Amino acid sequence: MAKVKSKWVCQNCGYESAGYLGKCPQCSSWASFVEEVEASGQNKSAQEFLNTEKPALLKDIEIDDKVRIKTEISELDRVLGGGFIQGSLVLLAGDPGIGKSTITLQTCGRICDTGKKVLYVSAEESAQQIKLRAERLRIKSEKLYIYPQTNLENIKKQIDEIKPDFVVVDSIQAVYSNNVESSAGSVSQIRECCNILMHIAKAKGITTVVIGHVTKEGNIAGPKILEHMVDTVIYFEGDKYKSFRILRSIKNRFGNTSEVGIFEMCESGLRCVNNPNELFLNERSQITSPGSAIIVTNEGTRPLLVEIQALVGSSPYPSPRRVANGLDTSRLLQILAVLEKRVGLNLSKQDVYVNVTGGIDVDEPSADLGIAMAIATCARDVVVDTSTVIIGEIGLSGEIHPVNNIEKRLNEAAALGFKKAIVPYVTNSDYTNKKLEIVPVKRLMDAIMACVSKA
Ligand SMILES: Nc1ncnc2c1ncn2[C@@H]1O[C@H](COP(=O)(O)OP(=O)(O)OP(=O)(O)O)[C@@H](O)[C@H]1O
Ligand SMILES: [Mg+2]
Ligand SMILES: [Zn+2]
Numbered sequence: 001m002a003k004v005k006s007k008w009v010c011q012n013c014g015y016e017s018a019g020y021l022g023k024c025p026q027c028s029s030w031a032s033f034v035e036e037v038e039a040s041g042q043n044k045s046a047q048e049f050l051n052t053e054k055p056a057l058l059k060d061i062e063i064d065d066k067v068r069i070k071t072e073i074s075e076l077d078r079v080l081g082g083g084f085i086q087g088s089l090v091l092l093a094g095d096p097g098i099g100k101s102t103i104t105l106q107t108c109g110r111i112c113d114t115g116k117k118v119l120y121v122s123a124e125e126s127a128q129q130i131k132l133r134a135e136r137l138r139i140k141s142e143k144l145y146i147y148p149q150t151n152l153e154n155i156k157k158q159i160d161e162i163k164p165d166f167v168v169v170d171s172i173q174a175v176y177s178n179n180v181e182s183s184a185g186s187v188s189q190i191r192e193c194c195n196i197l198m199h200i201a202k203a204k205g206i207t208t209v210v211i212g213h214v215t216k217e218g219n220i221a222g223p224k225i226l227e228h229m230v231d232t233v234i235y236f237e238g239d240k241y242k243s244f245r246i247l248r249s250i251k252n253r254f255g256n257t258s259e260v261g262i263f264e265m266c267e268s269g270l271r272c273v274n275n276p277n278e279l280f281l282n283e284r285s286q287i288t289s290p291g292s293a294i295i296v297t298n299e300g301t302r303p304l305l306v307e308i309q310a311l312v313g314s315s316p317y318p319s320p321r322r323v324a325n326g327l328d329t330s331r332l333l334q335i336l337a338v339l340e341k342r343v344g345l346n347l348s349k350q351d352v353y354v355n356v357t358g359g360i361d362v363d364e365p366s367a368d369l370g371i372a373m374a375i376a377t378c379a380r381d382v383v384v385d386t387s388t389v390i391i392g393e394i395g396l397s398g399e400i401h402p403v404n405n406i407e408k409r410l411n412e413a414a415a416l417g418f419k420k421a422i423v424p425y426v427t428n429s430d431y432t433n434k435k436l437e438i439v440p441v442k443r444l445m446d447a448i449m450a451c452v453s454k455a
Contacts, residue, residue, distance in 0.1 A: 079248070093214050
C-alpha cells in the first residue's frame with residue numbers, strides 16, 4: 001500500500017510546509033494554509049516527458065513539424081501568434097462569466113470544420129447546457145465530442161480512445177485526479193491535473209486548452225500557479241456589463257505577448273472586432289461638451305483611439321474627490337499636480353472625475369496630455385475641437401516627452417478622419433504625415449493654448 005503523507009499548502013501561492021502556518025512566508029497572506037494529502041511516489045516532475053537517454057548536439061537536433069492550428073478566428077490567431085502550436089498546453093484564464101466557455105466552444109467548432117477531431121471536456125456544465133449554447137452559437141460540427149466529466153483518469157481514458165487533435169478542459173479547478181486526496185480546486189489537485197494534461201499533450205501531440213477562473217483580486221491559486229507550467233497563458237478580460245472583451249497573452253513560448261484581440265459579445269457569440277477604432281469612437285456623443293479629448297494609445301501593434309472624459313466641479317467635501325476609471329489614480333494625481341504647479345490651474349477645492357470610455361484600461365504615458373486637456377478644458381469650460389487627437393507624455397516640470405510609434409498613431413487618426421494632432425515637439429524630426437495638421441508642443445501650457453485658441 002502506498003504510504004500516505006500530508007503537507008500544508010498555501011492556497012494562495014502554493015508554498016508548502018510540513019506543519020500549519022498562520023502567515024505564509026512567501027506571499028504574506030494570513031490563514032491560507034490547508035492540509036493536503038497525497039499518496040507518495042505519485043509526485044513526478046512536470047517536465048518528465050522531456051527526459052531523453054543522453055545529450056545530443058544542437059546541430060543534430062531535428063525540429064519536428066510544429067504545425068500551427070489556425071482557428072480562423074482572426075483576433076484569437078493574432079494573440080496566439082498565428083494559431084495554436086500542435087502539442088502545446090494553453091491556459092485561458094478570466095473572470096467568471098466573461099465568456100471563456102463561449103470562445104473555446106466557438107474555437108472547437110472552427111477547428112472541427114477543418115476536419116480535426118475535437119474533445120470538449122466539461123467539468124462544470126451538462127451536455128444539454130453545452131448543446132443549448134452550441135445552438136445559440138450556431139455550431140453544427142460533426143466531429144465535436146462533448147464529455148461532461150470531472151475525473152481526470154476517465155478523461156485520460158477517453159483521450160486514448162477517441163484520439164482527438166484538440167482537447168479543451170473546462171475548467172481546471174473542477175477536475176480531480178485519484179492520485180491526490182485533496183478536493184478539486186486545491187493547489188495540489190490543480191498542479192497534479194495540469195501535470196497529467198501536460199504529459200498527454202506533449203507525449204501525444206494533442207493541443208490542449210485548460211480554462212481557469214480568476215477572481216477580481218486576481219490572486220486565486222489556480223491560474224497563478226499554472227502560469228509557469230503551461231506554454232501559453234492568455235487572459236480574457238473586459239467589463240462584464242459592456243460588450244467588449246479583450247484577449248491578451250501574458251506568456252507565449254511561441255510568439256510575442258504584445259498583441260491583443262478585441263471581441264464583441266453578441267447573442268450569437270463572440271464576434272471579432274477587426275476595426276476596433278470605429279467601435280470605440282462610436283460611443284462618442286456627437287454633441288461635444290467641455291472635458292472630452294481623444295487620445296491614441298498603442299495596444300500591441302495596433303493603435304487605438306479612445307475618448308477621455310473629465311468632470312471638474314466644486315467639492316462639498318473638505319478633501320475633494322479624485323476618481324479615475326480606466327486609468328491609474330496615482331497617474332491622475334500626478335497630472336493634477338503638474339496642472340496646478342506649472343499651469344496655475346487651481347483644483348484644490350474641486351472634485352475631479354476622469355473616465356476612459358469603452359471600458360478599456362489605458363496605462364500608457366502617452367495618454368497623459370489627453371487626460372490633462374480633458375481636465376483643463378472642463379475646468380475652463382471650453383471645448384477641444386472634435387477632429388483633434390492629443391498625444392504626449394507629461395513630465396513633472398510640465399514638459400512634453402515624445403512617445404513611441406508616433407507615425408503609426410498619426411496614420412490611424414488620419415485614416416479615421418481626424419484633421420489635427422497635438423504631438424510632442426521633437427528636435428530634428430519632421431512629422432511626415434501630410435493628411436493631418438500637426439501641432440508640436442514643448443510644454444503643457446503650449447498644448448492648452450493650442451486647444452483653447454480655436455474654441
Ligand atoms: N443569449 C445571450 N445573448 C448574449 N450574450 C449572452 C447570452 N447568453 C450568455 N451571454 C453572455 O455570455 C456570458 C457567459 O459566457 P460563458 O458561459 O462562456 O462565460 P464563462 O467565462 O465560461 O463563465 P463561467 O465562469 O461561468 O464558466 C454571459 O456573461 C453573457 O455576457
Ligand atoms: Mg464556463
Ligand atoms: Zn502563500
